[in-house]
Amino acid sequence: MADYKAPLRDIRFVFDELLGADEHYASLPGAEELNQELRDAILDEGAKFCEQTLAPLRRIGDEEGCTWSEDGVTTPGGFADAYQQFIDGGWPGLSMPEQFGGQGLPNSMDLLLSEMLGQANHAWSMYPGLSAGCRETLIEHGSEQLQKDYLIKLVSGDWTGTMCLTEPQGGSDLSFLRTKAEANGDGSYAVTGTKIFISSGEHDMSDNIIHIVLARLPDAPKGTKGISLFIVPKFNLAADGSVGERNTVSCGSLEHKMGIHGNATCVMNFDGAKGFLVGKENEGLKCMFTFMNTARIGTAMQGLNHAEVALQGAMSYALDREAGRSLTGKKSPDRPADKLIVHADVRRMLLTIRSFSEGCRAFIYYLSQQGDKALQGTEEQVKEASDLLALLTPIAKGFMTEVGLEAASHGVQVYGGHGYIREWGMEQNLRDARIATLYEGTTGIQSLDLLGRKIMSDGGANFGKFIAMIGADLEAMDDEFSEPLQKMIAEWTELVGFIGAQAGKSYDEIGSASVDFLMYSGYVVLAWFWGRMGTLANTKLAENDEVFYRGKVATARFYFDKVLPRTASHKQTIEKGADSLMSLTDDDFEALAAI
Template identity: 45%
Template sequence: MPIYNAPLADMKFILNDVFQAEQFWQNNENLAHLDAATAEAILEEMAKFTQNVTLPLNRTGDEEGAQYNNGSVTTPAGFKEAFKQYAEGGWIGLGADEEWGGQGMPKMLTVLSDEMIFATNPSFMLYPLLSVGAGMALSSYASQEQKETYLPKIYSGEWSGTMCLTEPHAGTDLGIIKTKAERNEDGSYNITGTKIFITGGDHDLAENIIHLVLAKTPDAPAGSRGISLFIVPKFLVNADGSLGERNPVGPGSIEHKMGIKASATCVMNFDGAKGYLVGKENEGLAAMFVMMNYERLSMGIQGLGASEFAYQNAAQYATDRLQGRSASGVQSPNKPADSILVHGDVRRMLLNVRANNEASRAFAVYVGQQLDITKFSTDADAVKKANDRVALLTPIAKAYLTDTAFQATLDAQMCFGGHGYIREWGMEQCLRDLRIAQIYEGTNGVQSQDLIGRKTIKCQGAYIAEYISEIRDFANQLDADLNFIKDATLDAATEVESVTQYILNAASENAEFPNAAAVDYLHAVGLLSFAYMFARITQAAQAKQGEFYQNKLALGLYFVQRILPELEMRITRIKAGSDVIMKFSEDYFTHQA
């Protein structure tokens, strides 16, 4: 059975030493109830839950899968009990407002607890994750009555939530959805249409499912300006909060997927189901984006969790696997061969994964801190700056963290050789489950277009300029002993600044250019972000004694010398332009020579 031990030492280091979380919390009146000891206790309890509950269900859940029979969905054996235990532990509402039964914990902390669940059972994690996202959308846009009706039940785990956007013909372009919402005399709406790819659209974990559904009223404006958001419960809710009759909404089938097989991905049919408007008509997309942006960071954390799981298993395998002898001479004379850790290529792969994990974890906490500022700070200027930073970094958190995690997990699988292809070792499932993180909640290509288009060109580079300024300010104050990371980070900042200006100029002359450059630009900013994270990590480690901290410095040097040089390649690709891509006719792609 695959292993997993929560990386608590690194999590505590990132929180306490790299980001001085306790000081950050204590300086904010809305977070002053939290200290480092409480945060560490929460992480330790989640580590126990993942080790004892979710990890053992990961492979069995994959093999059994979610099952669709006679119009309803059941989850694999053990999931219902695990979900109940998770809910009773208060984990669904860990970051939710106390007013609705949550615990009010900051995102800096919950990204780490989420990582542990994603590492051990991503299929399981998707059920409460969608509930939390639905709760966030309702908390931001629903009426007081709607909040009182739905939020306490969602955060307690009695009810769950979904996000119903995609239709068979409408994915990224939500403006062309066909689901209809017709107003009734009592103020409710009849919702009619079909949604696909709905995570947790039906299951047996909770007694009610609260669907958040995008639909259009008959007189709605064309395009995305005409989208409204509706609450459509599986069971209607009576005035006293009890469950009433079944609403005509349900699964038509479940998808047969490459991975996350224990997560029920449903085709949902709404046959005149009763729905309730959230906010105002034609303003539903803004409410749904609250949920989607939360999910996008969570997908990055899914990538981190998978990569950490893969690293731990690959490192253990490499330690145990005896094969060949070291090029510099026999290292284990009492054994028939040396461990494969003596081989430089195996170390290269493991170090690639380890560097990705530690930078990704720091970056996730950094983005979490920005989200905490937007939610909890009373300083208007700080909130605006943090909102701008979140806007810039959300596509990077989603796309760069999942792209690098997938490559890291491939490296980890390769360490196993043939055993990496065999189910019992866990690597093939890890890869299958992770692949979706690059696809759902907006493919990584779409995230790249968001970064280069809306988050860079639209504001003439203002967001990235502010970010680079922060990075430079931090790097410039590093000690001379850290010149290896200081110089590399400053050089990377200059290169990204320069190529951003190149993009702004090229985009003004060629409308095709941004789309062609988008993925490489996102990876360029991602590499700069990881350099910034290693600058922060190495500074925190420099002040400490011991092997744990010395290894942080060594890994930072590895990143600078072996991973960061990719930045030059990304910039070269950007400057190659779009003509070399767009000059082919559409017929070329289907014409067989």
């Protein structure tokens, strides 16, 4: 298994050189002092923690998994100690407000750290990762008293948080939600119900676990309009704000999963547990979107992370393993075979992985800067950034996790039979990657959100603004990238019009086209970033013939030549419409299943 190395050179290229971090932070009120020296110090220390502490626990977490007992859940060996080091380093409060004990840095700095945490150890990183959404939900929607009671300990990391949405009968369709909340008469509520698939729902890494729970009040409207949001702690608070008596919330069992074994995925039972209303009655889903949007960006990041892990492992193996001879003649005549790197197909896989890893890094860091602007920018910045995030978040979550999964599969393939063997770490990376396309909304759900809510709902106005922004950017891009990209964005616009026209005949046309459209969108967005990166690297090469920049230009060209043409098949599939999908009736499917 290749040792994890934080990709600091590429992180700094994207954030500092491509996206102009100095200018970005200078434009944000209160972030002007976040200079290169401070950013480098944070990255260097974060990398050290990830490489030396977290990465060695990745395989341990996979093999040991979590253990359930009536007393609670025990995490794999070393996980709790690593979390204590994380707290001692002050990492949980990096981007939290100073009034709650945080360091007050922009959220984008937290995302830089999150990338390294997830690559070093996906399962471990989910424990603090879920807490981030819990904190942000309380900051935006919690009452002053709830913030006083819970935020300081959440920000310090002494307490962790979860998101409790899914129920056995409902899955992603929250209209089936049955968990109920009844007023106790003292400002608190008794919350009763069962939630499933709760990541980090029970563990031994923190003194208290704060659950954010969706539930229904008596006589609430049916469907999603009748859902409220509650905070339900594992331990109730004593009069002085410390941990008090145990609340009636417990982990009934652990899910037996394909991957991320080191994270406790729990069935949580709430038996009249004491909870407190967050936000207004029957507006819980609106409040929960704060948590869900944070989680969608975090899950998109996981696509990048699994691609990066695949890249590091596959590159290491291909440069060391000897097998076969080059088709153009022996490259190592003094050896019994040439190294894998000489083979065109191995290079195809390596460059595909690299194009996804480095392209997705540019995409997610761009989103992180938009998130900064949406939270603390000027009035104009807030509006523009919020519109961009609304459009691009479902693309990022759906596309990045799908190509991250593909990259993880290529990582196995480069190793050949050894990739199928546990000791190399590639099969674990593939198993861990599979969940990212599912939770926080499947690819199909993201694609319907993109087409239905983010494009069709406003007649494509926000989409049109984004297209215009890319178009203006093409003027500064090298011709080898700008010319094909110009054609792609024109075609992208035409596809929106085509789908809209077809939807007028049947809404099934949107469902039929949605995933292909999301993937088409992702490939074009990544082409935009690769065009920018390739152009910048060409400029840098004129000043300094550094192999890093030559690699960047070569990968940009590979992406445009070998990856971007995939859009043609997505376009053709969209244009074929829904007829072949819907030709069989429901009864036909039942009859076929019975054969």
